[in-house]
Amino acid sequence: MIEVRGLSKHYRIAKRKQGLLGAIQGLFIRKYTSKKAVDDISFTIASGEVVGYIGSNGAGKSTTIKMLSGILTPTSGDVLVNGIVPYRERQKNAKKIGAVFGQRTQLMWDLAPRESYDLLKHIYQIPEAIYQKNLHEMTEKLQLHSLLDIPVRQLSLGQKMRCEFVAAFLHDPAVVYLDEPTIGLDVAAKSRIRSFIKQMNEEKGTTIILTTHDMQDIEELCRRIIIIDNGQILYDGDLHAVKNSFLHEHVISFELDEEKEEILIPGELEGLVTYIPEEGNSNKLTLSFHPETISAAQVIAAVLHHYRVRDVSIAEPKIESIVQEIYERGA
Amino acid sequence: MQKYWKLLLSQVKLDTAYSLRFWAGSITSVIRLVMLYAFWQAVYENRTTIVDISLEQMLTYSVLAVLLSSYIAGAGTQLAAGVLNGDVAIELMRPYDYINKLISLDLGSKLTSIIRETLPMLVVALLFIGIHAPHSWEHALLFLFSTLTGILIGAQIDLVVGLLSFWTINISGLRILRASFLLFFSGTLVPITLFPQWLQIVCTYMPFPSMVFVPVSIYTGQIQGADIYPAIGLQLFWLLVCWMVSRLFWLLAKRRITIFGG
Numbered sequence A: 001m002i003e004v005r006g007l008s009k010h011y012r013i014a015k016r017k018q019g020l021l022g023a024i025q026g027l028f029i030r031k032y033t034s035k036k037a038v039d040d041i042s043f044t045i046a047s048g049e050v051v052g053y054i055g056s057n058g059a060g061k062s063t064t065i066k067m068l069s070g071i072l073t074p075t076s077g078d079v080l081v082n083g084i085v086p087y088r089e090r091q092k093n094a095k096k097i098g099a100v101f102g103q104r105t106q107l108m109w110d111l112a113p114r115e116s117y118d119l120l121k122h123i124y125q126i127p128e129a130i131y132q133k134n135l136h137e138m139t140e141k142l143q144l145h146s147l148l149d150i151p152v153r154q155l156s157l158g159q160k161m162r163c164e165f166v167a168a169f170l171h172d173p174a175v176v177y178l179d180e181p182t183i184g185l186d187v188a189a190k191s192r193i194r195s196f197i198k199q200m201n202e203e204k205g206t207t208i209i210l211t212t213h214d215m216q217d218i219e220e221l222c223r224r225i226i227i228i229d230n231g232q233i234l235y236d237g238d239l240h241a242v243k244n245s246f247l248h249e250h251v252i253s254f255e256l257d258e259e260k261e262e263i264l265i266p267g268e269l270e271g272l273v274t275y276i277p278e279e280g281n282s283n284k285l286t287l288s289f290h291p292e293t294i295s296a297a298q299v300i301a302a303v304l305h306h307y308r309v310r311d312v313s314i315a316e317p318k319i320e321s322i323v324q325e326i327y328e329r330g331a
Numbered sequence B: 001m002q003k004y005w006k007l008l009l010s011q012v013k014l015d016t017a018y019s020l021r022f023w024a025g026s027i028t029s030v031i032r033l034v035m036l037y038a039f040w041q042a043v044y045e046n047r048t049t050i051v052d053i054s055l056e057q058m059l060t061y062s063v064l065a066v067l068l069s070s071y072i073a074g075a076g077t078q079l080a081a082g083v084l085n086g087d088v089a090i091e092l093m094r095p096y097d098y099i100n101k102l103i104s105l106d107l108g109s110k111l112t113s114i115i116r117e118t119l120p121m122l123v124v125a126l127l128f129i130g131i132h133a134p135h136s137w138e139h140a141l142l143f144l145f146s147t148l149t150g151i152l153i154g155a156q157i158d159l160v161v162g163l164l165s166f167w168t169i170n171i172s173g174l175r176i177l178r179a180s181f182l183l184f185f186s187g188t189l190v191p192i193t194l195f196p197q198w199l200q201i202v203c204t205y206m207p208f209p210s211m212v213f214v215p216v217s218i219y220t221g222q223i224q225g226a227d228i229y230p231a232i233g234l235q236l237f238w239l240l241v242c243w244m245v246s247r248l249f250w251l252l253a254k255r256r257i258t259i260f261g262g
């Protein structure tokens, strides 16, 4: 379905010199620096897979997606999507793909979503029956009925993004690229969108590549993840394998009922957990531990046994911390 | 083809979505017409002709020129905005050619302005200002053809100016330059025949007179007989040149997006 071999993209950035003299000089001689945004990556994605493409900011995720969708021409290497070289046959490729870019709307701002969809029907030449069926099913799944006739500019971000998803899937694309589609959304909108992505993948077999900073997106949707850092692939494989071998630190924070001079780690946890000092809070006990040595339940039970606890919070595992760990280990 | 037609219709819908803005457009254009009338009345206060042009002829010319001039802009502004906010890149992953899409939308806008501006202005002009009829039937038909060519030339020039935003960050200066050139050299302000001789010669080397002066002069009969066909031929030549330049710039711009990432 998607084949990427030795793919690289180097951006050329013009070096500007300071001051007036530099500006004048820049008109005649330009010096360029090269930025390796994507550096010799290879992977294959089978039809029907949902792959999480993750990495920190500036890692090269969007650049990769732009090359897959035909917007960018690679500096070197091969891309093949549905048997098409995207940047050579941009429009042919376009008919078979869909995309959602977070915080960038593809719907017409002043028109109601329904009118944008109607336009997409003609642009993608979707047969009327299929169009009606898809529109009905998708608005049902995303609960959009009441929004279809309101101009897009009057919708909230969450409502708008749900409408974007219909636009991306309406023409039954074989592949859909989702570049940080849940950024800035509230929990409810995120969960609706996640279940929509899941259903589309299961019912239509749509291949999906998802970039996100939200670990929960990844955990609920992706079996496989590809981690990219500095333009290079650090890891490509099973999500659970990476979580177990790399995501060692789990962090639990307890808010105690009383202020204490010194908070001691319960005896039975000695050596199994690490105490993380918190600034300014004399009633907070924050512990980190490896899930293989001790379970979260055991840690909580031990603390509850010694202290009166008002609140417990378990820190979300962060994608950044996985990347960091892999990096430090030199994997 | 059908998708471009639908794009055109979507623009019509968009332009008519706000009825207040729509009728405000009609009213402004009628006010412009009244001002035009007052201006030429004042100029002709103490004489009957200027360089052999009577008040009625001058009014006919000016009204038509103003009517036409609202069609000679194009999709350049939208293109420049798309470059600025990065939408152009996203548009490259649609199964249509972005420039053709913009042209369709632009034609849609022009279709609405026929109803919103041209028709009310024509009614007012015919009833109250008293512009005269076309020189002859033949002139009327050639006027329509020449007008269409002029509008297409304008649309291409506008696209070229919009495309320049790929290479210059500040495009508003260019747009002002274009607008003032157009106002003067297209013959919207006054007929080019009122220019000094040397300036008239300069004008023949520019595409601008082909946009307004030529079609309107065909209507009024200022261009007639053996002069008509060469004038239309020159228009077609300029259309070809402008079209080739805009396509070339678009190719270069596309290369720039796909290689440099915008």
Ligand SMILES: Nc1ncnc2c1ncn2[C@@H]1O[C@H](COP(=O)(O)OP(=O)(O)O)[C@@H](O)[C@H]1O
Binding pocket: A011, A012, A013, A035, A036, A037, A055, A056, A057, A058, A059, A060, A061, A062, A063, A064, B260, B261, B262
């Ligand atoms: N058009 C461009 N010109 C120059 N450098 C760019 C351009 N687009 C992205 N970059 C650089 O390439 C790197 C990768 O960017 P990107 O693919 O957007 O990362 P991500 O989506 O993972 O945050 C970054 O260092 C970014 O600054």
Ligand SMILES: [Mg+2]
Binding pocket: A061, A062, A063, A179
């Ligand atoms: Mg990005």
